[in-house]
Amino acid sequence: MKKITSLLLTFLSLSAVAQINVGPKEWVTVKNKEFDKEKLEELRATETIFVYQNSDKENLETFKKTLNEAWDYTPLKFVSYDEFVEGEWNEDEHSFFSINGLHKVKISSSGTVTEKTYLNLLLYMFDGGEKEVFARVNLFPTAETYRKASEFAEDDINELARYAYEESEFRNWNLAYLKNALQTIDKYISKGQNRWLFTSENTSEVKKLKKEVLYVTEEFLIETNRYNMKDSKPASKEELFSKYPYKIKVVTQKELDEMVVNAKEPIYYIQYIKANTDQFINVINGESGDIIYAEYTGMAHKLKSKDLKKLAKVISKA
Structure with a gap:
């Protein structure tokens, strides 16, 4: 030992x-x-x-x-x-x-x-x-x-x-x-299976976003200046969501935590992660933990409306 x-x-x-x-x-x-x-x-x-x-x-x-x-x-x-x-x-x-x-x-x-x-x-x-x-x-x-x-x-x-x-x-x-x-x-x-970190994929469950609300937190809207690495004022919700035609709602992190912890049925939220110039966007089923949409982008500096437009396109074709 x-x-x-x-x-x-x-x-x-x-x-x-x-x-x-x-x-x-x-x-x-x-x-x-x-x-x-x-x-x-x-x-x-x-x-x-x-x-x-x-x-x-x-x-x-x-x-x-x-x-x-x-x-x-x-x-x-x-x-x-x-x-x-x-x-x-x-x-x-x-x-x-x-x-x-x-x-x-x-x-x-x-x-x-x-x-x-x-x-x-x-x-x-x-x-x-x-x-x-x-x-x-x-x-x-x-x-x-x-x-x-x-x-x-x-x-x-x-x-x-x-x-x-x-x-x-x-x-x-x-x-x-x-x-x-x-x-x-x-x-x-x-299951003895692995998941690659750079996975970009979506599951059939993504079609549910045609009717279900997609939640985002207030933290999701904060931008980080790529030159001085300081947080800046939140992005404009109207501009950021302008190319996403489905239901979307901004909540506090506390509200989302409560919804996910107590979930008895599927709820969906975006998890955005920025690692230097690498950007990861996941849509997660908060009840099951399943990642129903995953998109990796290299050399990205902030979340843009085109990222949500890409998600909307996947939903429309599901």
Whole structure:
């Protein structure tokens, strides 16, 4: 029984982005290889330690109940960051859901250096001291969080880890999305299947948006200036939705959380994630967690009306 003595964020000079990737690689640029069935059984035999943020303490019992209901593959144990760092965890008994990250450094042929920082929620365990990855969920930091994380990535990893849990803010770290993300991962690994991070797809369920309301949150409307990495005033709803002819409604994140947590029938919402210049747009069934529409765009700087026009076109043809 080997104890794990150090569990901190890992920052590597590699290239990858994701919204939800289910597969046995942490940083992925090509399609996933298949899961090793023995590894999945080893994962199933563990207790999964979920490390929550300080901000989750206010409604911790609801947080635990919601994620426990979404996750069946292993028993979950919820711990704070301090408990995570100070705890004694064993390789053959524990797996983890915790915030990990990537600091990407790219040098062009002309010598120009470009640095980007990504943060994600990772499902993993250890085998002989080596990290075995099963899934990752890309997190969408606020502009302030992104700036500070980028600074820490170059300096003290320990301080960055503590900042990620105690002060950072993510636009998709909420009950609705975490519930649905865990549902998605649970379904795929239970079947031994993987999901590629760059997936662009839609299911037949998307046709329901011809009649059903599509919910978006107020956070969805906030833009981040690509030059100074600061959040700017919300985008014009009228302009953004001008090319989407179906029902759409803006709600607060709290309202959406309540709808998703208590859903007894399908409800649909957009989850928008921006990771540097990579853009992911998902339409999610909040009851089941199923992703009914997924669109990836590289080199995008903000959400535009043409993105919703593309969704509307898919709906019209469904």
